[in-house]
Structures are given as C-alpha cells and as structure tokens.
Amino acid sequence: MMTEQSNISGQRWHLALSWLVLVLFVAGVQYWIGWQSVLTPWAGFSWTQGVIALALLILSYALRAWRMYDYFPQFLSGQWLQTWRLMLIHNAMNNVLPARMGELSFPVLMRRYFGVGYAHSVSSLLWFRALDLHTILAFAVFPLMISTRLRVLAWPLLFIWMSLPIWAYLLRNQLGVRLAGKDGGFSVFMQKALHGLPNSWWAFWRSWAMTWANWVVKLLTLAWLLSQFVPDVNWNLLLTSVVTGELTSVLPIHAPGGFGTYEAGVIAPLSRMVDAKVALTAAVNLHLFVLGASLIGALIGWLIPLKAKT
Numbered sequence: 001m002m003t004e005q006s007n008i009s010g011q012r013w014h015l016a017l018s019w020l021v022l023v024l025f026v027a028g029v030q031y032w033i034g035w036q037s038v039l040t041p042w043a044g045f046s047w048t049q050g051v052i053a054l055a056l057l058i059l060s061y062a063l064r065a066w067r068m069y070d071y072f073p074q075f076l077s078g079q080w081l082q083t084w085r086l087m088l089i090h091n092a093m094n095n096v097l098p099a100r101m102g103e104l105s106f107p108v109l110m111r112r113y114f115g116v117g118y119a120h121s122v123s124s125l126l127w128f129r130a131l132d133l134h135t136i137l138a139f140a141v142f143p144l145m146i147s148t149r150l151r152v153l154a155w156p157l158l159f160i161w162m163s164l165p166i167w168a169y170l171l172r173n174q175l176g177v178r179l180a181g182k183d184g185g186f187s188v189f190m191q192k193a194l195h196g197l198p199n200s201w202w203a204f205w206r207s208w209a210m211t212w213a214n215w216v217v218k219l220l221t222l223a224w225l226l227s228q229f230v231p232d233v234n235w236n237l238l239l240t241s242v243v244t245g246e247l248t249s250v251l252p253i254h255a256p257g258g259f260g261t262y263e264a265g266v267i268a269p270l271s272r273m274v275d276a277k278v279a280l281t282a283a284v285n286l287h288l289f290v291l292g293a294s295l296i297g298a299l300i301g302w303l304i305p306l307k308a309k310t
Contacts, residue, residue: 018098018255025260038281041229053225057293060218061088067210071124075114081304086113088301095294098256123196130193131211134165139219140243169204172197225289229282230274241270262287
C-alpha cells in the first residue's frame, strides 16, 4: 500500500515539475528576448517552404504508421486508414502531454481500435522505441566522432553501433532465459522489449528499414527547417542539433509540449557557433513547427472515420 502511495506521489511531483518547467520557460523567453521577437522570423517564411516541410513530416508519420501496420498483420490487415488515425493521434498526444503520459495512449488506442491486448501492444511499443533510439543515436555518433580527434574511430564505432540490433535479435532467446524471473525495472523492461521482437528475420529487417526511412525523412526535414532560421551553419551542426533536440524526448522530466527541454537539446550544440539568442529563437520556432505539424496530423487522424471492431 505504501509503495502504491509513493508511486502516485512521485507521479504527481513529476507532473507538477513538468508544468513548472513550462511556466519558467515561457516567462524566461519573454524576459530575455520577448515572444514577439522570437516569432518575427516567420514573417519571412514562405508558404511554399512551410507546406513542403509539413508534407515531409506527414510523410514521416505515414512511414511510422506503415511500420505498425506491418508489425500487426493479424489485427491491422485491411485497416490502413485506421492504423494511420491511431498513429497520428498517438503522436500528437506523445508530443503534447507532459511527463511521457502520451505513451500510455498507444496500448489504450490499440485495444480500443483493434482489440490488441495491453501486453502485446506495450512490448511492441518498447521494440519500436528501442529502434527509434538506436537510429537517432546513430545520427549522433558519426557527426560527433568526426568533429573530434577520434575521427579515425568514427566508421568502426558506427559499424559496431549499427550491429547491436542484429546481435540483440540473434541472442534474444539466451537473453530471455537469463532475465526470466528477475525483478527490477531494467530486467522487466528488457523482458518486455524482447517479447516485442518480430517473429522472423524478414519482419525484423522490415521494421528496422521503416524506422530508418521515417527518421531520415524527419531529421533531414528538421535540419533543413532549422537552416532557414540560422543560415550559414554547416549541415553537420544542424543535424546534430536536431538529433539532440529529439533525444530530449527520453528525459524523465517532460514539460507539456516538451517546451524547455527540446529547446535546450537543440541549443546545446548550436550555441557553439551561433549567438545564444539566435539559437534560442531558432530552437523555439523549430519546436513550434514540430508541434504544429503533430496537431495538424492529429486533426487529419480525427477526420478519418472510426470503424467498429469486428
């Protein structure tokens, strides 16, 4: 009973801290720069650029939905639009809700839309998130390595990093035996993630390929968009800034909309070559576009008619 009460108390503190981060961020930007100055760059942003960037982000959402559609053929076959609806709504909730609460919407929606059990959907979500994190870090490893004295190790390290999912799939049975019956957060997490691995090599390669396709489209689009706010910055730095911004999504403290943490992630590498105020303005506008695109995606998803389960 005490453990349950402490968990609830901890969740409330996390939630309160998340809202505090949002309030401090909004007030801090207003005090330091002013929101009117932050939003000024949009006056020179053409509709054509905005529509192209939005279309590319929507394409990345479609690739993510395709990965999910391919992973659950026994439940989702013939229901592509419903799959896309679920993914678009889940993506928006994940971006907007504080403290990673949006992730909870995935198993709930999978059960509501397709009758998939919580255990199955949660384990698959952990597999997807493991692939997402591995892919994002792959984009970070190489640029960071070639910008240091250890650049000679960049390619070998990248090769080792890229082989990790393959080794995880090869050794999944042995890892499952070692972790079976063990308590602890990490052990439970790993057991669920291993349970979510695809049933065949072909399914494994497809899910990995679709993960890469999704992130290549999304990260390159965001890097190009960031370049519109901070011109004359090399692509290596732009891509690294976008990657560190996306990596903030795994932080335990996540303000509503990710405000504050996302900007900090983008600014961290960008401020090395750009004035701090310019970097903050660019990071805020990039983040606003990402949130706007996810909300537009959610509206598109909401407009897709929801079929009754059969």
